[in-house]
Amino acid sequence: MDVEGTTSLVFSLKENFRGLVDALKLFQNHNVNFLHIESRQSNTGSGDDAFFVLCANKEGNLKQAINDLRTISKTLTTQESAHSHDGQESTSVPWFPKRRDEIDQLAVNILKQGERLQADHPGFSDEEYKARRNQIAEIANNYKFGLPIPRVDYTVEETNTWRTVFTELRRLYPEHACREFNQNFQLLTDSGLYTEDRVPQLEDVSNFLKNRTGFRLRPVSGLVSIRNFLAGLAFRVFHAMQYLRHPSQPMYSPEPDVCHELMGHVPLLADPVFARFIQEIGLASLGASAEDIRKLSRCFWFSVEYGLCKQDGETKVYGAGLLSQFGELQHYLTDGPELRPFEPSKAAEQTFKLTGYQPVYFEAQSFETAQAQMRAFASTIPRPFTVRYNAYTESIEIINQKSQIVNLVKEIKDDLDLLEQSLKVIE
């Protein structure tokens, strides 16, 4: 087997759904990450579902995973790729989207999220809740990027959950959230988009963000891989859940839900400086090695999700995980968790708890410092090319030729001319 590049697998299973769960676990057991996964109609004429999986050869023990997969498969073909996913010559660079029409490939998620709730999830044994989640998740499964996001007719119970979350958190923000967050949260409430009476619709919020910073929301039915999530940010696309947490625990959710996205993330996505910062993390992730994605994801976790910063001598919160959970916010205010100075190289090595309250938080000297530190860290990620986002064509440009650099210089010169003219006018 080629140790470089990628391997694609197409398989059908002896037991369709149960077998798929086993197959996914099997890849997980051998630390093999998917670059892409989708279900396809089998071409054997059997009517079975077939699954197409693209794996990076370098990650985990792929050879053993394939051997194990054979024991639960009806059919299995493998192909080592001399070409990468998009037909370009293969290198060991993992696939990433380069065009707008490839964004939907980031959200491939073939399991219904409600069917894999963990035993400690508050909705684990609530069949009605799981069915409702799956109903809302179907919107994301059928969604194509660029189309209006279908609206959800949220129930009275869901609206009550939102009201509780919104009311309680809103009360805490003035004292605990960072300045930039509060400024943008104010805009969301002043515009009438955020009220306690109704769950804001992703389509409306996405349009609001588009007008503010060019960010757009894309509904997703479950967790996408961190690599894919970060790749979306490079396009200023934020993958967002549309369903609500379980009504029994409005103050805590073991996973992202629409409250987490709307209360935790959206206000800062509406901030032009933060939007550029978070896009830069996304750009740094494109084509990065599995090890560098792991480091970036931990830095992301301890900054964008759970970051703290000093402002006017006080500790303020800018992390969405804290700003969307009353319980976690209260936990951080106790003496229990440890506060460490934010240093990306250290955060990159710090493990974190995916569920439950965090035992460690990182505090930056300031909101601006945190962004500068992350930027500097992201720029150390080694790649044989650089990338930039072209907002006109909504595509990622790979810069690896002198002629492209010449064009870049021309554009920068034009910008400088504009700057010079503007300064003259203002003078």
Ligand SMILES: [Fe+2]
């Ligand atoms: Fe989040």
